[in-house]
Amino acid sequence: MTDKTMAAPAERKRGEGVKLVYDILRDDIIDLVLPPGSPIDEIQLAERLSMSRTPIREALVRLASEGLVTTLPNRSTVVSNIDFLNLHTFFDAITLMYRVTTRLAAEFHVPADLDVIRARQAAFARAVEAHDALAMIATNRDFHAAIAEAGRNPYYTGLFCRLLDEGRRILRLYYSSFEDRLPQRYVAEHEEMIAAIAARDVDGADRLAKAHADQIVQQIQQLIARDRRQTLAL
Amino acid sequence: MTDKTMAAPAERKRGEGVKLVYDILRDDIIDLVLPPGSPIDEIQLAERLSMSRTPIREALVRLASEGLVTTLPNRSTVVSNIDFLNLHTFFDAITLMYRVTTRLAAEFHVPADLDVIRARQAAFARAVEAHDALAMIATNRDFHAAIAEAGRNPYYTGLFCRLLDEGRRILRLYYSSFEDRLPQRYVAEHEEMIAAIAARDVDGADRLAKAHADQIVQQIQQLIARDRRQTLAL
């Protein structure tokens, strides 16, 4: 479908086939190259990637267990829908994960973690500078994932990354309506969070994370509300 | 290996093979029938369940994505170890999940949820009555899973159930050392939690959940410490 997915007849080593398919599909789903509801045909994919159906099925099983695709028994497997009715559960969970991961990062980080976090923040700032909304979404996710890693709780990082990826899908739906004021604010908030983490100010980090999460939740809700009005206006 | 896993040559419908293998392996891993580190041979399993390797591989992929098994590339897949060094991350995460799920249950439950929760509590009480430690562990998990369901946040329930299952594995290692005093206390604490949920007392439910979680964490830590001493005494 995309040029990227077409160009994969290169030699690949044994044992990397499943991961290859998994990564491609995961990226395409999160980037909405495959929009929710798209059917995923094993045979087409097998031909496109010039491999057999077996590794593709295994990648699909993995994606299904993470909720990114839904397999209809004996029929097809489709990209999972975004459940707009239960978005509040998403907001609730991601806000909590923002908070606990940032808290733990302030508590348990080591100097090397800060280097990674600052590098991710720099990438985010560059994306904002370049007005590249897609890059902003991706680098923002990486920034917070790095903070979570510094907290060193794999249970939280696992859930948090899932939620961040789901957030990427949602934001992609609306990224065209981004304004420049908010991203600049995010850059500043990120800097404050880094400072709190570096100072091992757990409560401060928590407070900033909560405020940051509320910002993002509010932004998404506004984007959705705006979209609703436009839809109704037709 | 067990009689249960042997008895599976019965007819099965198309599309249920993977789920069958997945459920059997999952139960055996959580119940420590397959202790951590056990190698899982696809061919042996295929012969034992009289099916081909394909559905077994797909079940293993699913288990791997949930962290219950670890696949060493191009070698074998083994049952994942319990990481005793990082147990504190487990305790931290499960305590938080106890709290948020109980809070949400107090907020969002409907009357039918309470029926399920009370039924699970009755089953737990019966297990305590019968001094059946294994049943206590299992029914306790079901009780809290029911509370989480009543909270209606699939992100939390997903992580919480994973943590509860991991807790089952840990407890199984030490279940022989259970005393009768603690389970009785758990029954009483469960009753208080139900009352708080039914009364929609969010803060009270939170407080009780935290106390309950602390109890359980403390118990596990004591069991481990006792085991350490015994190990050193050899």
Added chain:
DNA sequence: CAATGACCGATCGTGCATGATCTATGAAGC
């Protein structure tokens, strides 16, 4: 006579079985 609904077969795609191949490991030989 036209419209609607049930039955039936073709077709597509998944679910499972099995064969072929490669890789890592451990044992044997130098």
Added chain:
DNA sequence: GCTTCATAGATCATGCACGATCGGTCATTG
């Protein structure tokens, strides 16, 4: 101790069969 080779087991390819959907045909009814 290093190299070579045999072997076990994972990884991938391919073939077959079942199940579901879709279109057509025919009977029934207004």
